[in-house]
Amino acid sequence: MFKRILQLLYPEVCFACSNTLLDSEEFLCTRCRLELPRPGLFLPRPNWLSLKFDGWMEYEDAHCFFLFSEGGRVQHLMHQIKYQGAQELGRFLGFWCGAELNKYNWSQEYDLILPIPMHSQRTRLRGYNQAHCIAEGISKSTQIPILSHGIERVKNSQTLIHQNRQDRFHALEDVFSVSNPELIQGKHVLIVDDTLTTGATMLALGQKIKTAGARQVSFLALAALQ
Numbered sequence: 026m027f028k029r030i031l032q033l034l035y036p037e038v039c040f041a042c043s044n045t046l047l048d049s050e051e052f053l054c055t056r057c058r059l060e061l062p063r064p065g066l067f068l069p070r071p072n073w074l075s076l077k078f079d080g081w082m083e084y085e086d087a088h089c090f091f092l093f094s095e096g097g098r099v100q101h102l103m104h105q106i107k108y109q110g111a112q113e114l115g116r117f118l119g120f121w122c123g124a125e126l127n128k129y130n131w132s133q134e135y136d137l138i139l140p141i142p143m144h145s146q147r148t149r150l151r152g153y154n155q156a157h158c159i160a161e162g163i164s165k166s167t168q169i170p171i172l173s174h175g176i177e178r179v180k181n182s183q184t185l186i187h188q189n190r191q192d193r194f195h196a197l198e199d200v201f202s203v204s205n206p207e208l209i210q211g212k213h214v215l216i217v218d219d220t221l222t223t224g225a226t227m228l229a230l231g232q233k234i235k236t237a238g239a240r241q242v243s244f245l246a247l248a249a250l251q
């Protein structure tokens with residue numbers, strides 16, 4: 026009852042298209058749930074996503090849940106998770122993504138989920154790490170534990186937009202540090218981030234944990250630019 030009154034005063038809107046939500050809808054309207062572009066997980070390789078990783082390191086899978094386009098509904102969603110404090114939205118979408126993963130016969134594959142660590146300074150400013158929120162949702166639906174310590178972001182890298190791929194990659198070499206390698210030794214680690222553009226950050230972290238003893242590395246971005 027109280028929720029209904031609140032909704033009359035402050036109608037809840039879809040995080041993707043801003044239309045008013047029905048009582049039965051949560052975070053997203055049914056139309057957006059159906060229409061948001063999802064390329065599918067475990068795509069046959071090579072594909073546009075794997076090409077961002079192929080040749081840089083040995084890895085197992087590369088997934089993205091949504092396709093990101095400039096000015097599109099997915100960008101609007103990601104913006105709110107990243108900059109507007111929509112942590113619950115991150116968990117909700119992570120949970121959905123995990124539920125889709127569950128439809129594939131992969132359950133034995135990943136031992137740990139590693140959200141891309143954020144620099145402590147930035148976490149203090151923002152109050153949360155959006156990759157961690159997404160990872161929490163994925164973990165909830167897949168039951169794969171999250172690794173949230175033992176790997177740190179030690180450099181607060183600046184925007185690398187103007188550098189080429191090779192330069193970006195080298196600039197990111199010392200961004201992450203593994204202080205507790207025994208946590209990942211022999212494990213297949215699924216690295217999770219919110220948005221993937223070139224994949225350079227994920228690759229830098231992937232290489233770092235592989236060198237530190239991870240048995241296998243896979244990547245999952247909630248949204249990726251094709």
Ligand SMILES: [Zn+2]
Binds near residue numbers: 055056057058
């Ligand atoms: Zn909508």
